[in-house]
Amino acid sequence: MPTALITGITGQDGSYLTELLISKGYTVHGIVRRSSITARGRLDQLFHQEDVYNKRLFLHYADLSDVTTIRRILLKSTPDELYHLAGQSHVGASFEIPETTCEFTAMGTLRLLEILRDLDKQPKFLHISSSEIFGRPDQSPQNETTPMRPVTPYGIAKAFATQMVTLYRESFGLFACNAICYNHESPRRGESFVTRKITRAAAAISMGLQKTLLLGSLDGRRDWGYAPEYVEAMWRMLQQPAADDFVVATGTAHSVKDFLAASFDAVGLNWEEFVTQDPRYMRPSEGTHLVGDPSRASESLQWTAETQLPRLAEIMVQSDLDALAASRQRAET
Numbered sequence: 001m002p003t004a005l006i007t008g009i010t011g012q013d014g015s016y017l018t019e020l021l022i023s024k025g026y027t028v029h030g031i032v033r034r035s036s037i038t039a040r041g042r043l044d045q046l047f048h049q050e051d052v053y054n055k056r057l058f059l060h061y062a063d064l065s066d067v068t069t070i071r072r073i074l075l076k077s078t079p080d081e082l083y084h085l086a087g088q089s090h091v092g093a094s095f096e097i098p099e100t101t102c103e104f105t106a107m108g109t110l111r112l113l114e115i116l117r118d119l120d121k122q123p124k125f126l127h128i129s130s131s132e133i134f135g136r137p138d139q140s141p142q143n144e145t146t147p148m149r150p151v152t153p154y155g156i157a158k159a160f161a162t163q164m165v166t167l168y169r170e171s172f173g174l175f176a177c178n179a180i181c182y183n184h185e186s187p188r189r190g191e192s193f194v195t196r197k198i199t200r201a202a203a204a205i206s207m208g209l210q211k212t213l214l215l216g217s218l219d220g221r222r223d224w225g226y227a228p229e230y231v232e233a234m235w236r237m238l239q240q241p242a243a244d245d246f247v248v249a250t251g252t253a254h255s256v257k258d259f260l261a262a263s264f265d266a267v268g269l270n271w272e273e274f275v276t277q278d279p280r281y282m283r284p285s286e287g288t289h290l291v292g293d294p295s296r297a298s299e300s301l302q303w304t305a306e307t308q309l310p311r312l313a314e315i316m317v318q319s320d321l322d323a324l325a326a327s328r329q330r331a332e333t
């Protein structure tokens with residue numbers, strides 16, 4: 001059975017992708033950044049399956065700047081497929097830490113490509129790119145040929161990495177793909193991203209645990225899909241006869257206000273009574289009109305995003321309600 005290596009395995013996408021690959025019979029190696037807190041909660045279900053952890057799922061410590069260790073992990077695990085999901089993924093934070101963002105997101109990707117270039121057995125490579133590379137595009141929806149016009153440090157770092165992946169495919173013959181992913185959410189989304197911040201607040205307010213929700217700009221429109229479906233598209237990309245780039249998106253844009261309405265509707269509340277705008281969450285510059293055209297993915301991968309608003313918000317709110325109820329019960333016993 002095939003072997004995969006995943007950078008960013010402990011993240012939202014990494015955990016869903018690991019579950020998908022394990023269910024398909026893969027052996028999965030994951031690279032984990034060493035830090036004082038080991039945030040592996042998203043992989044919990046797999047750790048508790050006796051025939052999986054340390055039998056078909058192996059974790060290795062390495063930082064994306066640690067070339068010698070990454071090379072050693074690649075040489076020892078000899079993966080057939082390498083999914084590169086790691087990086088500093090918060091667009092707002094990239095204004096505070098542009099250098100760190102470029103270090104991990106841009107240079108981290110280049111370093112991996114350079115290691116692959118020297119390997120005798122080169123795995124198929126998938127880089128998770130982002131709609132942020134388009135920034136303020138001239139055309140809407142965007143597809144794989146839309147020119148990149150990033151307007152955030154994160155988007156600029158992703159544009160660099162995306163272009164490098166294309167270069168290594170075209171000039172060095174690597175089987176290397178960019179999954180140009182639009183926003184994709186789930187109950188495992190980090191709480192600092194707007195969707196999860198909203199669904200958690202809607203759940204907490206409805207349970208009397210929170211009074212208000214502070215947000216930044218409500219004008220943004222995003223193409224929000226469901227993360228477990230997006231990792232399926234990533235896997236399908238590496239099963240193609242030739243490497244290519246694919247937009248992974250629903251094709252429909254919604255506003256932050258739409259997401260608020262769907263989430264607060266799910267608990268029978270009106271969001272306008274609880275939301276206050278706070279300049280601390282405003283960004284110096286924002287991408288606009290970001291909505292993807294997933295036609296190529298639909299035609300070549302037979303992939304379509306199924307879950308959209310309001311269902312997406314309902315799934316996330318229900319999960320937050322369940323988690324808050326469970327933690328309240330633990331506190332009471």
Ligand SMILES: C[C@H]1O[C@H](OP(=O)(O)OP(=O)(O)OC[C@H]2O[C@@H](n3cnc4c(=O)[nH]c(N)nc43)[C@H](O)[C@@H]2O)[C@@H](O)[C@@H](O)C1=O
Nearest residue numbers: 089091130131181182183192193194195215216217220281
């Ligand atoms: C495709 C792309 O998708 C994600 O990046 P993002 O689109 O920036 O996602 P977000 O959830 O941080 O913001 C969405 C919108 O919501 C607005 N917004 C308002 N108030 C708050 C607020 O309080 N927090 C946040 N985070 N956003 C807020 C914010 O200004 C923006 O207009 C990442 O996965 C990224 O890695 C990626 O690649």
